[in-house]
Amino acid sequence: MATAPRIKPSERIFNFGAGPATMPVEVLEKAKGELVNWHEAGMSVMEMSHRGKEFVAIAAEAEADLRKLAAIPASHKVLFLQGGATMQFSAVPMNLLRGGKRADFVNTGEWSKKAIAEAGKYCEARVVASSEDRNFTYVPKQSTWKRSPDAAYLHICSNETIGGVEYHWTPDTGEVPLVADMSSHILSRPLDVARYGLIYAGAQKNIGPAGLVVVIVREDLIGHALPDTPNVLDYRLQSDADSMLNTPPTFSLYLAGLTFKWLLERGGLAGIEQVNIRKAALLYGYLDSQDFYSNPVAKEDRSRMNVPFTLRDASLDAAFLAEAEARGLSQLKGHRSVGGMRASIYNAMPLEGVEALVAFMEEFRKKRG
Amino acid sequence: MATAPRIKPSERIFNFGAGPATMPVEVLEKAKGELVNWHEAGMSVMEMSHRGKEFVAIAAEAEADLRKLAAIPASHKVLFLQGGATMQFSAVPMNLLRGGKRADFVNTGEWSKKAIAEAGKYCEARVVASSEDRNFTYVPKQSTWKRSPDAAYLHICSNETIGGVEYHWTPDTGEVPLVADMSSHILSRPLDVARYGLIYAGAQKNIGPAGLVVVIVREDLIGHALPDTPNVLDYRLQSDADSMLNTPPTFSLYLAGLTFKWLLERGGLAGIEQVNIRKAALLYGYLDSQDFYSNPVAKEDRSRMNVPFTLRDASLDAAFLAEAEARGLSQLKGHRSVGGMRASIYNAMPLEGVEALVAFMEEFRKKRG
Numbered sequence: 001m002a003t004a005p006r007i008k009p010s011e012r013i014f015n016f017g018a019g020p021a022t023m024p025v026e027v028l029e030k031a032k033g034e035l036v037n038w039h040e041a042g043m044s045v046m047e048m049s050h051r052g053k054e055f056v057a058i059a060a061e062a063e064a065d066l067r068k069l070a071a072i073p074a075s076h077k078v079l080f081l082q083g084g085a086t087m088q089f090s091a092v093p094m095n096l097l098r099g100g101k102r103a104d105f106v107n108t109g110e111w112s113k114k115a116i117a118e119a120g121k122y123c124e125a126r127v128v129a130s131s132e133d134r135n136f137t138y139v140p141k142q143s144t145w146k147r148s149p150d151a152a153y154l155h156i157c158s159n160e161t162i163g164g165v166e167y168h169w170t171p172d173t174g175e176v177p178l179v180a181d182m183s184s185h186i187l188s189r190p191l192d193v194a195r196y197g198l199i200y201a202g203a204q205k206n207i208g209p210a211g212l213v214v215v216i217v218r219e220d221l222i223g224h225a226l227p228d229t230p231n232v233l234d235y236r237l238q239s240d241a242d243s244m245l246n247t248p249p250t251f252s253l254y255l256a257g258l259t260f261k262w263l264l265e266r267g268g269l270a271g272i273e274q275v276n277i278r279k280a281a282l283l284y285g286y287l288d289s290q291d292f293y294s295n296p297v298a299k300e301d302r303s304r305m306n307v308p309f310t311l312r313d314a315s316l317d318a319a320f321l322a323e324a325e326a327r328g329l330s331q332l333k334g335h336r337s338v339g340g341m342r343a344s345i346y347n348a349m350p351l352e353g354v355e356a357l358v359a360f361m362e363e364f365r366k367k368r369g
Numbered sequence: 370m371a372t373a374p375r376i377k378p379s380e381r382i383f384n385f386g387a388g389p390a391t392m393p394v395e396v397l398e399k400a401k402g403e404l405v406n407w408h409e410a411g412m413s414v415m416e417m418s419h420r421g422k423e424f425v426a427i428a429a430e431a432e433a434d435l436r437k438l439a440a441i442p443a444s445h446k447v448l449f450l451q452g453g454a455t456m457q458f459s460a461v462p463m464n465l466l467r468g469g470k471r472a473d474f475v476n477t478g479e480w481s482k483k484a485i486a487e488a489g490k491y492c493e494a495r496v497v498a499s500s501e502d503r504n505f506t507y508v509p510k511q512s513t514w515k516r517s518p519d520a521a522y523l524h525i526c527s528n529e530t531i532g533g534v535e536y537h538w539t540p541d542t543g544e545v546p547l548v549a550d551m552s553s554h555i556l557s558r559p560l561d562v563a564r565y566g567l568i569y570a571g572a573q574k575n576i577g578p579a580g581l582v583v584v585i586v587r588e589d590l591i592g593h594a595l596p597d598t599p600n601v602l603d604y605r606l607q608s609d610a611d612s613m614l615n616t617p618p619t620f621s622l623y624l625a626g627l628t629f630k631w632l633l634e635r636g637g638l639a640g641i642e643q644v645n646i647r648k649a650a651l652l653y654g655y656l657d658s659q660d661f662y663s664n665p666v667a668k669e670d671r672s673r674m675n676v677p678f679t680l681r682d683a684s685l686d687a688a689f690l691a692e693a694e695a696r697g698l699s700q701l702k703g704h705r706s707v708g709g710m711r712a713s714i715y716n717a718m719p720l721e722g723v724e725a726l727v728a729f730m731e732e733f734r735k736k737r738g
Contacts, residue, residue: 013411017418020619025405028413032404036397042382042697044397046578046624049386049700082451082580083601086615090599118600204616209415211451211580211618228597230459231487232452246455247573249580249618250389255415328411331418 014353017331018161018306018344019184020204027258027348045254050247059248062257069260069268072193072216079215079235080243080253085111085183085202088213089118091233092155092179096198097123098224100152104128104176106145109136109160110337115181119155122226126151136163138298142171153177153197159185159303161205162335164295164342166303170195177221185305186214187263188347189273197221205305206347208256211249263347272347279345279354280304286358292369293361310340316368317341327360329353383722386700387530387675387713388553389573396627396717414623419616428617431626438629438637441562441585448584448604449612449622454480454552454571457582458487460602461524461548461567466492467593469521473497473545475514478505478529479706484550488524491595495520505532507667511540522546522566528554528672530574531704533664533711535672539564546590554674555583556632557716558642566590574674575716577625580618632716641716648714648723649673655727661734679709685737686710696729698722
């Protein structure tokens with residue numbers, strides 16, 4: 001077992017977990033500083049009425065900052081809800097079928113499959129393209145999609161957290177609303193919101209702590225929820241109430257707001273994208289430079305956020321993980337459904353974290369390869 | 370306008386808000402201390418995988434402590450979910466109708482009415498007793514309830530946050546499962562869980578921050594969700610997954626766990642009940658001792674947690690609120706649907722807060738009465 005000193009000098013580890021995931025330390029330090037007494041209000045953000053002037057301002061500022069970051073047009077509403085992306089697997093069909101009987105899905109991996117299975121409760125969920133034939137290691141080209149003429153919407157998972165597959169392009173679905181689960185890469189790069197009917201993203205990767213989901217939806221699509229839709233899942237009711245039909249997850253929303261400001265201070269999405277490109281290039285470049293480690297994803301579809309890789313000799317996995325952990329390189333174990341390793345390198349992972357990982361990987365390879 | 374010094378010497382106000390509400394300062398200080406680096410793990414609780422050993426232990430300990438506090442029998446499952454009590458207004462009928470066509474409701478105020486309206490989407494929601502005839506100022510005696518022979522369950526709101534009406538007794542519904550929305554008084558007094566089929570409570574009063582709801586449900590009642598029930602609302606699926614069918618609101622659950630420990634250190638529910646009885650006796654005793662302020666609720670049904678009161682001369686309301694605020698007595702304004710004042714005196718409100726409030730009220734009365 002390695003007894004080398006931890007690579008990271010501070011008390012904090014480099015956390016490569018897929019989510020809940022590492023957060024910007026500057027955001028955590030700020031939250032810590034005002035945890036018991038926010039801005040001399042004499043109370044924590046957690047203790048504020050969601051209808052009081054302090055919290056209403058926090059929520060409004062979070063929305064304004066997110067709109068600025070992602071250049072969200074006035075045609076689209078922003079909702080801050082609960083239940084994560086999994087709740088949206090139900091809420092999206094309940095709200096967006098609008099009398100339709102089917103929706104189209106592109107299947108690129110585990111998270112696509114979950115969305116498809118859940119939508120199947122409410123409509124015919126048609127898989128119009130799939131990369132299952134090659135173990136979900138690529139994104140099917142749009143020219144191969146067999147779309148339905150009468151789909152209420154077309155759904156993609158634009159970054160597969162488990163498989164490490166990302167759309168680096170935006171599908172063109174014409175009049176059919178494009179719906180994207182962007183949980184694990186939202187805010188990692190600029191995007192053209194106007195091209196989407198609906199975007200949703202659980203917070204616990206690039207936005208903030210678990211317990212919050214962001215929904216960005218074109219306003220003309222809402223107002224047609226199925227009769228059995230629970231009130232809190234009805235986009236129209238939540239939109240009319242500024243996401244406060246019921247008590248919102250106030251502290252999570254506050255932390256999301258701090259994260260949006262952190263991104264704005266770093267040049268917004270164009271700024272963070274440059275850092276993300278460097279981090280991904282460093283790690284994939286190393287993976288492709290030797291044959292002790294490998295990543296199976298088609299080069300043009302590799303995720304900048306989630307980098308799965310395997311060791312040539314899987315019997316070394318446990319030693320790899322233990323030695324990495326001893327260096328403060330943590331949560332590198334791959335998803336239980338896939339095995340191997342996975343480095344999630346979200347916005348909050350600094351370049352130094354990826355440098356430390358690559359240095360450790362090379363050292364391990366030299367010793368064991 | 371009062372220029373008197375704030376009654377409370379510290380930086381923290383006394384926060385009488387109904388929810389999200391004041392939390393134990395000891396819990397907040399502990400969370401602050403470990404916010405950036407929990408127990409030398411090198412990360413915040415917010416950054417932990419919900420499937421990692423650290424967080425699994427936090428969640429298991431929270432459940433064990435809650436079971437100990439409320440003496441929850443093995444017959445009942447504990448679920449930590451998202452969406453607050455409002456989400457349960459939908460989830461309860463979706464899970465508990467079990468093929469039945471109707472459920473019985475006792476209507477004691479605004480929160481009862483919301484539960485009734487939402488259940489009406491899924492079944493015939495029958496009001497078997499109501500205190501609307503006297504503006505929701507009492508709890509109808511069980512002898513007056515006109516119960517249905519075939520109700521799937523009977524639902525009460527055991528503490529009405531807005532009206533300040535509390536059940537100080539447990540209904541006997543025989544074979545029909547008793548369901549209670551205990552959001553605003555759970556953990557304020559001992560309770561006999563075995564007498565309930567299901568208890569639910571949004572966290573943001575006596576448990577922790579908003580974004581978490583606790584469901585305690587008798588196991589034999591689950592497993593019969595309606596076909597359209599979203600996965601994350603299906604008690605059977607969540608129970609089988611230890612409330613981790615999807616990513617739980619990890620930080621909120623951690624804070625709930627700290628609050629459970631805070632209660633255990635204070636003698637558990639029997640211990641905190643004694644403090645709550647003293648606080649309520651002090652405030653109601655004062656309200657009944659003069660005629661400048663008054664509370665409209667029948668004495669035997671008054672809530673120990675939420676104390677609404679009015680000034681004889683409503684034109685003084687604004688001055689009362691402003692002067693109270695200047696003394697660090699905050700969020701005393703009554704709910705917008707009722708008007709007047711409301712002092713919420715949950716577990717985390719110390720006796721000193723109620724003493725300060727009563728002292729201020731008497732001072733204001735002498736000056737303006």
